[in-house]
Amino acid sequence: xxxxxxxxxxxxxxxxxxxxxxxxxxxxxxxxxxxxxxxxxxxxxxxxxxxxxxxxxxxxxxxxxxxxxxxxxxxxxxxxxxxxxxxxxxxxxxxxxxxxxxxxxxxxxxxxxxxxxxxxxxxxxxxxxxxxxxxxxxxxxxxxxxxxxxxxxxxxxxxxxxxxxxxxxxxxxxxxxxxxxxxxxxxxxxxxxxxxxxxxxxxxxxxxxxxxxxxxxxxxxxxxxxxxxxxxxxxxxxxxxxxxxxxxxxxxxxxxxxxxxxxxxxxxxxxxxxxxxxxxxxxxxxxxxxxxxxxxx
Numbered sequence: 001x002x003x004x005x006x007x008x009x010x011x012x013x014x015x016x017x018x019x020x021x022x023x024x025x026x027x028x029x030x031x032x033x034x035x036x037x038x039x040x041x042x043x044x045x046x047x048x049x050x051x052x053x054x055x056x057x058x059x060x061x062x063x064x065x066x067x068x069x070x071x072x073x074x075x076x077x078x079x080x081x082x083x084x085x086x087x088x089x090x091x092x093x094x095x096x097x098x099x100x101x102x103x104x105x106x107x108x109x110x111x112x113x114x115x116x117x118x119x120x121x122x123x124x125x126x127x128x129x130x131x132x133x134x135x136x137x138x139x140x141x142x143x144x145x146x147x148x149x150x151x152x153x154x155x156x157x158x159x160x161x162x163x164x165x166x167x168x169x170x171x172x173x174x175x176x177x178x179x180x181x182x183x184x185x186x187x188x189x190x191x192x193x194x195x196x197x198x199x200x201x202x203x204x205x206x207x208x209x210x211x212x213x214x215x216x217x218x219x220x221x222x223x224x225x226x227x228x229x230x231x232x233x234x235x236x237x238x239x240x241x242x243x244x245x246x247x248x249x250x251x252x253x254x255x256x257x258x259x260x261x262x263x264x265x266x267x268x269x270x271x272x273x274x275x276x277x278x279x280x281x282x283x284x285x286x287x288x289x290x291x292x293x294x295x296x297x
């Protein structure tokens with residue numbers, strides 16, 4: 001009886017091993033599945049990204065030399081943190097096992113060519129490299145994603161909201177910041193820096209706190225966005241509330257500040273466009289004591 005039990009046990013072990021060998025993926029297949037990429041090409045050759053949303057908006061991001069720009073916004077620079085987040089979160093994502101692949105899943109997760117949250121058209125060297133769809137979110141900073149040539153649906157670590165289809169959302173808000181001015185002129189004051197010391201046209205040293213406030217305003221000003229097309233036309237013929245002429249070691253720049261209704265705007269001679277500006281940044285330029293800047297007690 002004991003011999004029979006041992007024989008049956010041996011047969012069971014052999015059958016189990018045969019089933020496992022038949023249905024368990026090979027090591028090679030496991031490696032392919034675990035290393036499968038959402039982007040089936042080398043992301044380093046990517047130099048243009050078109051991002052569309054379900055409302056028909058589209059942002060165009062183009063790589064120029066070692067940075068990314070917005071060609072539809074006069075070539076303004078893209079926020080480096082945002083583009084790096086997109087490249088790392090989507091283009092270089094490690095996908096692992098697909099979470100689904102059926103037609104029903106693609107529809108449920110909003111990953112079809114007619115129903116998506118974001119569509120990323122990827123271009124390199126003037127040629128279409130591929131298309132990535134971003135759909136629903138299964139959790140915090142997670143999103144379902146797939147490419148247009150495979151059925152596999154993946155879950156990646158990215159927030160699709162960060163892949164905006166609006167050009168202005170990609171702007172580097174620090175575009176207008178000036179860090180080393182040597183001359184600043186505004187209404188009723190003019191300051192020049194000589195041998196590391198600032199003096200007004202009156203020959204007096206400006207008040208330290210007012211000078212620091214002015215320099216900080218120039219050094220840390222942040223735009224909010226781009227004025228609408230209609231407002232661009234309005235502001236082009238408007239009289240500015242504040243005008244500043246700034247000289248640095250390599251260029252001369254003019255700032256003009258405007259208010260229309262409750263919204264503030266700024267224009268820089270380095271750029272053709274008018275930008276929106278927060279009340280905080282606007283007040284930092286308009287709330288200065290010009291007499292103290294001139295050195296008056």
